[in-house]
Amino acid sequence: MRASLGLPTHRGEGDLASADAIAAFAAAAEASGFDAVFVTDHPFPSDRWLATGGHHALDPFVALSFAAAATERLRLHLNLLVPAYRNPFVAAKAVASLDALSLGRVIVGVGAGYLEPEFAALGVDYAERNELTDEAIVAMRAAWTGSSVTARGRHWDASGNTMLPRPAQRPGPPIWVGGNSRRAIRRAVELGDGWMPMPSPAGSERRLHTPPITSHDELAARIGYAREHAASVGRTAPLEIVFMPDGLDMFANAGIDTSRVVDGIAALAQLGVTSLTVSLPGDSRATFLDQVETFARGVLDPVRDL
Numbered sequence: 506m507r508a509s510l511g512l513p514t515h516r517g518e519g520d521l522a523s524a525d526a527i528a529a530f531a532a533a534a535e536a537s538g539f540d541a542v543f544v545t546d547h548p549f550p551s552d553r554w555l556a557t558g559g560h561h562a563l564d565p566f567v568a569l570s571f572a573a574a575a576t577e578r579l580r581l582h583l584n585l586l587v588p589a590y591r592n593p594f595v596a597a598k599a600v601a602s603l604d605a606l607s608l609g610r611v612i613v614g615v616g617a618g619y620l621e622p623e624f625a626a627l628g629v630d631y632a633e634r635n636e637l638t639d640e641a642i643v644a645m646r647a648a649w650t651g652s653s654v655t656a657r658g659r660h661w662d663a664s665g666n667t668m669l670p671r672p673a674q675r676p677g678p679p680i681w682v683g684g685n686s687r688r689a690i691r692r693a694v695e696l697g698d699g700w701m702p703m704p705s706p707a708g709s710e711r712r713l714h715t716p717p718i719t720s721h722d723e724l725a726a727r728i729g730y731a732r733e734h735a736a737s738v739g740r741t742a743p744l745e746i747v748f749m750p751d752g753l754d755m756f757a758n759a760g761i762d763t764s765r766v767v768d769g770i771a772a773l774a775q776l777g778v779t780s781l782t783v784s785l786p787g788d789s790r791a792t793f794l795d796q797v798e799t800f801a802r803g804v805l806d807p808v809r810d811l
Contacts, residue, residue: 506774506811509541509582509612509747510534511784513793514568515560520790527568528575533794537801538809541580541612543782544568546587551622559620566599573607581607584701584782585616585683588641589634590627592661594668597645601672609673614701615642616683619714633659635688642680642696649677681747685715690727694734699745701782702727724748725776747780748773754784761786761796763803770804774811 514522547562569581604611617634624631647654651671654663681699693700705717751769787793
């Protein structure tokens, strides 16, 4: 059971989002046995969203570059990159550069996105987000071959273009698709290497634009659908299933009941979950580092062999 730790850069500036803080958190994660660190992607969120619980985010490629420089084996997880916000070849270049310089440590989590005002501010049609996401995955994979690309998208035309350097991982970094909907599951099965749903409460679908997952039973049903769809399209490669354990929350600062988390992870493993996303509390650098150590000792060690 592998685990990716969220860097707490979304909780503020300075003590949690500085260059040396990112380096310290990444180094601590690596030393404690985490497999990866992740950051999110919000280039220009709306004031209304920020006022109702939203958050800022460092540029994910810049933040993960600092994490890469402070570590040796730790993987660098985009969770989630919104490809529709960018030309897919600009995104592919950033991914390839980070992967090449980190010697093959990038995991590309992608999502269709859900913040309509952010799409508007970036000049992207929100109604096209699903088609743009599918198109971007195919375009990025084509660019990562290092061969000439001739293809046309909704808003671009590659008439014979080549991208170097290639990613260190061949044929490219793994792509984990986020989202709880059946469309996201089909995208993961048909175009990705993993599926990364998120626990969310009932009623959140209007805000997040993806169906809620409120229980292990609901997660199990969707995993069943993923397996059925894989069989229907002839997919035989394994699909990474990534989920956040019970008792964790990206925004909570409460203490963690490690026994509850361990029990939840054991249950997730029985369902077929293969990797975890982990968000830990802490509104200061010292507190967060203490939580990393506590989580490693109380959770990672007991579940390592699941």
